[in-house]
Amino acid sequence: MTAPSAKPALPCGAWPSPISASVVAAGAVPLSQLALDGDDCYWLAGRASEAGRTTLMRQRGGTITEITPAPFNVRSRVHEYGGGAYLAHGGTVWFSHFADNRLYMAADGEAPRALTAASAMRFADFVADTRRARLVSVREDHSGGGYPVNTLCAVGFDGSETVLVEGADFYAAPRLSPDGNQLAWLSWDHPRMPWQGTELWVAEVGAAGLLLNPRLVAGGPEESICQPEWSPAGVLHFVSDRSGWWNLYQLADGEVEPLCKRAAEFGAPHWTFGGSMYGFRSESEIVCTFIENGVSRLARISTSPVRLEAVANPWQEIRELRVSGSSVAVLGGAPDLPLELARIDLADGRREVLAHSITQLPPAGYLSIPESITYPSTGGRSAHAFYYAPHNVDMEAPAGSKPPLIVIGHGGPTGMAASTLKLATQFWTSRGFAVLDVNYGGSTGFGRAYRDSLKGQWGVVDVEDCVAGARYLAMRGMVDPERLVIRGSSAGGLTTLCALTFHDVFKAGASYYGVSDLKGLDADSHKFESHYNEYLIAPQPEAEALYMLRSPINHTAQLKRPMIFFQGLDDKVVPPPQSEMMVEALRSSGVPVAYMTLEGEGHGFRRADSIVRTLEAELYFYQRIFGLIPPDAPQAVAIDNLAATE
Incomplete structure (x- = not known):
């Protein structure tokens, strides 16, 4: 004989719960845009209690520091959805401030200072060209009537601005080769969205810093390219859906070669700038995440010979990752694990959690x-x-x-x-x-x-x-x-x-x-x-x-x-x-x-x-x-x- 339940039986939808709306609001800390600068790890954290402000955080050693205190709000409005709002390189940080769309620069240990003048320009998706004392970024010019004009622009460390590429409706992902002599980027035109068709371009960077001999190397109206990256030896890699799935490819001796054929997605739609689903541990090893049947996996790809090997992890969703040496920073979550920022040491498998999207999790019951x-x-x-x-x-x-x-x-x-x-x-x-x-x-x-x-x-x-x-x-x-x-x-x-x-x-x-x-x-x-x-x-x-x-x-x-x-x-x-x-x-x-x-x-x-x-x-x-x-x-x-x- 079954004993009667001691639990109250109330209509579904009317149950009292400790997970109040205030708990949801207090516990939801949006985490986004990871970056590794040597051993330092950076990320953006939302501050719902501060009118939704987004701030830049850094882990150095055992210390976590807020780099952009109020009133700074690290957000870009390029394409309205933004993303790619900051860059950390050599201990210096550059970022877009949402209130005025200006670029700011914060040298290590110093307070942020304005880099660009007040204007109708917006910036996103930066790469440092230190040899020429500048950033290369996507720029969106709202100074004219009608729709804004998008270009690739060099922003000097003195605040000067020089247009490098123009003419397409949209640009994304400028990436400088390790030797600084080549620039790769994506572009596309109306009426396409970037997950329908994009073009991958490469050009030489001339002595004066302008681009020479631009050439189309992959993509087109029916091929979506995303996340171009240069390997440590200067080989251009990218993700393409030419097979029907977003898979990894490399451009070797002018020929496009697949790296890992799989019915899986190694890329994601370009709604925001700065996404990353793979990175280089070395010239012969890539660390990546991919989606199979709606679930994320973490793996390493050995490139010679090509072999994919799973990396043990607790996550079923991996939104982005960054790689620096044996350290992999991941933004991931699972059905029993809220979104978290963690680092994995590939040498010994250790996992260190740096930030949680939910600081106090309700009991499992x-x-x-x-x-x-x-x-x-x-x-x-x-x-x-x-x-x-x-x-x-x-x-x-x-x-x-x-x-x-x-x-x-x-x-x-x-x-x-x-x-x-x-x-x-x-x-x-x-x-x-x-x-x-x-x-x-x-x-x-x-x-x-x-x-x-x-x-x-x-x-x-x-x-x-x-x-x-x-x-x-x-x-x-x-x-x-x-x-x-x-x-x-x-x-x-x-x-x-x-x-x-x-x-x-x-x-x-x-x-x-x-x-x-x-x-x-x-x-x-x-x-x-x-x-x-x-x-x-x-x-x-x-x-x-x-x-x-x-x-x-x-x-x-x-x-x-x-x-x-x-x-x-x-x-x-x-x-x-x-x-x-x-x-x-x-x-x-x-x-x-x-x-x-x-x-x-x-x-x-x-x-x-x-x-x-x-x-x-x-x-x-x-x-x-x-x-x-x-x-x-x-x-x-x-x-x-x-x-x-x-």
Whole structure:
């Protein structure tokens, strides 16, 4: 005879949890952009409690120091998404300050000083050319009307600026050969995005510092090149998807040679500058990370003869790595391990953790470990996702009940859901919600064919895969089919809105700075993404009819499900009108709707109070819609037309 449970049985979605919105905000320390300068390790850390400021940290010996104290904010706005915001070389640091877009220089032990003059220029992705006392960087000139002009520019240590390469719409990854005599770089033109097609160029650096005899060595309209790097002996390496997978290649005697043929991704989409997925331990050994079936691996590649050997590690997601001698710095995480910055000594296998994205982890009894699933979708496709079951050691569900499900559509849409432990996910699962984090068709990590399944099909394939995932779980009795929710941010917001407008599976949704009007997105878009819809939807004029067909703003009469919207008022990528039009339409049609705007926030919320307010409002919204809390519960956000569901 089974003894009765001593745990209280409360409806799923109404469980009390120690993982509050404040815990999520306090525990989330964004870590990014690793660099090794000799034995010193550098990285960027977010400060949610300081209005989302990003600061530069350094480990030297056993000491960790903040290099850029307030008010410095180490961020670049090139392409609006930034990245590649600093360089550490020979003990000196150069960085972009977000407030004025100027470059600053901090010699070892000295306070930062401005290097460039106040202007309309933005800088990112630096390499030091010490022989000529300068940096080479991507520069974005906003001084003229219309879209900015992108170039490769030399910035002298005296603050002078000299354009080295111009004419293409976009540039990235300038990389100087070890002897300083050659420069490699990437470029591409509209309408391509860098994961569709880029060109890899090499030129000699002349005596006067200008570039001579530029030549195209790889890439083109249908080949995506990323992360060019020179080996210690001056052999150019790069990642190309010419095989259908982003694999490693080298340019030897003018010929492109594959280094490690594998159905795996050794590269990632160039949304931000400065990413790194491989580096050189020596001329004959590369340390790399690659993605297989959505999971990261760490390995060494011996180049003569070619052999790939796994390196033991605890991570299932590796966002970037840097190599210096036998030391490898990694930004990685796993289902039971939040994102961390660690160094591995390849000589003896020792692992030293330098920084945690979550400083105080809740007890394991409140954490849900995801299951990787593959399930059938429309048209015979298969889709991939991570499923998180509700989990709270103190609670159980009433007999016979099923949990509500939150389906997450990631941004990009050329992004990727990973299984690294995130408090923002555990916030939901510890309250009795199930979560399905979907890698729909178009996601990174599964090869070019899977990415290209979204070509011309944005708002269709991504939506079908999210709908199929919810149905898959409901049909297996794992979740409540009457309490299915979908949420997403940016491009994932379009997925959310389309799923609620054109399908009847989901009962509610949340859009974080989501796209609702594709034509308006074209009109308002920044340069980097201004032609992205030609790939995702169709080129003009064919796109006009599809814009009307797929934009939720044109079909609000079909949207009958309650929704909550969150919008940063400083968002330049998806401006506020994209949310405001939907909110007004739902208000007018009597559908329950809530809208929260955030001053000082752009595309993605960085401030602690923003994280707290939005999570608490979203939870309150679902709990009110599904009747999990009484009507007189403390109000976290105003819900218009709520009486329509009560």
